[in-house]
Amino acid sequence: MVATLEPQAKIGKAAIGALGALALALGTLQAVVEPSLPMLQHDLGIGPAAGSLIFITLLITGAVVAPIAGKLGDRYGGKRVLVVLMTAVSAGGLLSSVAPNLPVLLLGQVLQGAMVGALPLSFILVRKHLPPGRTQVAVGVVSGLFTGGGLVGMLSAGPIAEHLSRHWMFAIPTIAIIAATLTVARLMPDDPPAESDARIDWLGVILLSCTLVGLVLGFTAVTGGGLPPLASAGVIVVVAALATGWVLVERRAASPMVDLRMLAMPAVWSAGVVTLLMSLGLGMAVYLVPQLLSAPASAYGFGADPSEIGVFLVPATVAGVVAGTVAGIAARRFGPRAVVTAGAAATAAALIALGPLHDATWQLVAARALIGFAVSVSAVALLAGTATAVDAKDTGIATSLLVVTRVIGVAIGAQTAGAILDAGTDPATGLPAESSFTTGFVTAGLIAAASLLAVRAMKKGTQS
Incomplete structure (x- = not known):
């Protein structure tokens, strides 16, 4: 009886540690908004409805990125896509750290939402470069550190904002993300793209993005009471049209989002x-x-x-x-x-x-x-x-x-x-x-x- 040998590992503990450090920093950046939201509203001079936009903007980007992150990683290589997404996250974190007003902060949060793709892409990398037994351990480590980063962000946001400023609350974890991404890029070997004829449903991505943004901004405008009835009806029609267009595209796409x-x-x-x-x-x-x-x-x-x-x-x-x-x-x-x-x-x-x-x-x-x-x-x-x-x-x-x-x-x-x-x-x-x-x-x-x-x-x- 011949024993089956596990495939040789292509990466070491240092590369897994770099992915874990990246997950920790991302979890921290994601979690800093919730405990500091009332302070952000006060500093920016905005009300509760506008303040809720800070919390949900990152989620909207995440809703779009989540279904396609794995597809992008398989098509173009997990490492390459991960570095691109982390570049967008880093730009968003830095933009949030210097934001003087709500629109700039929201733009930063939009870019930060790309972090949702980090975990599936990390799992693609460890699956390609580690044998099955070690893959499960690495997935557990990366997932656990992302969750742990949420605790770090929850506890550190207040002290950083109070003793330094709200700007450093975003800047410090962003600097850690940049360092971890550079380390991952250096230690992680390139993974070849998978051969696939399936196309990315970019039109579906664009329409879903517009639908979600229109839904949120329209909801804010309508409930804020600042729009006349005719304008409110117009907002509803536009959002409904975008949603209908997205559904039609998804039903006809060869490889739908x-x-x-x-x-x-x-x-x-x-x-x-x-x-x-x-x-x-x-x-x-x-x-x-x-x-x-x-x-x-x-x-x-x-x-x-x-x-x-x-x-x-x-x-x-x-x-x-x-x-x-x-x-x-x-x-x-x-x-x-x-x-x-x-x-x-x-x-x-x-x-x-x-x-x-x-x-x-x-x-x-x-x-x-x-x-x-x-x-x-x-x-x-x-x-x-x-x-x-x-x-x-x-x-x-x-x-x-x-x-x-x-x-x-x-x-x-x-x-x-x-x-x-x-x-x-x-x-x-x-x-x-x-x-x-x-x-x-x-x-x-x-x-x-x-x-x-x-x-x-x-x-x-x-x-x-």
Whole structure:
């Protein structure tokens, strides 16, 4: 009997360490906005609705980059595409660090959104250059360091902004990204592009980008109340036309960015609806909690500065990390549907409870951690359930649909929360009314609760 030898490793620990350092720096840069968002709004002189744009702009770029990053890496080489994307991220981070106003900061966030492609491209590289056994270890290291970077960003954003300035909050992790990218470019060997006749759906990419940008900017303009009814109707028509054009292009493309035919499968469309509704609730909570923590203690808030907000949000970040492991075990033992049902119910209950119960910081911290854990567990279970419900060849398409849906849901949820606070802001004080937070939390809870109806449809579709 002849033993099968594993392929020889083409890269060493130093190259894996460089990818890990890059993931750590990217996770840090991605996480600095959430705890410092109230401070950014104050420094830039903007309201809640405009402030939510800072949070969601990166997500919009990520929603576009996520489905095509792997395709680009396979077509042109993972290392080459990774370096190009990190150049865009570095430019965005530096632009954000010197931004004097909201438009420049938003442009920086748009460029930073290219970081979403870093993980799939890193996985392509380790898969090509390492034997299977070591590939799994390297993937775990890179993923773990990206998550760890989120903790670093959450805790470091406040102290850096307070003792240096908000500009260094973006500059320091960006400098680390530049250094790590140069190290990866030096240590990582070139990977040959895969031979493929599949073309990149650039028209679909452009139309989806325009649709998402139009949706967000249009939502901001319409809910801000500054547009006459005719102009608001025009915005709706333009966004609808862009979305319709994107759907038509995707249905006819030989190699679509997102294969919309997958949505006809009950297991996929029901999982997509659940993902969208729960992500909407999460996005609203992610935006509302820091705003309430930073509100003056003389009113109804807690007067927390960015450093304190970062500490308050750490349990939620840790809960999201733990959820990944728990979800896999729970889905295997109880089934994806049971896990998603429990997660949706817990998310809805926590959000609705925050409506009347937000008088102490521990209530906000505990609820935000529970929401983060429940949504993350549900997301992993939905991905696992969808991956096993479709043909093996369609796994990547189906799961990428859920990833894009989640990003869009979080973005729209944050924008919705910002609009609710903006509508309830007192012009004299510049503060939203406390009732606006109650309305926001309860609305988010009801949206998350509606996902339970889609879970039932998911069961029926799977059985049929």
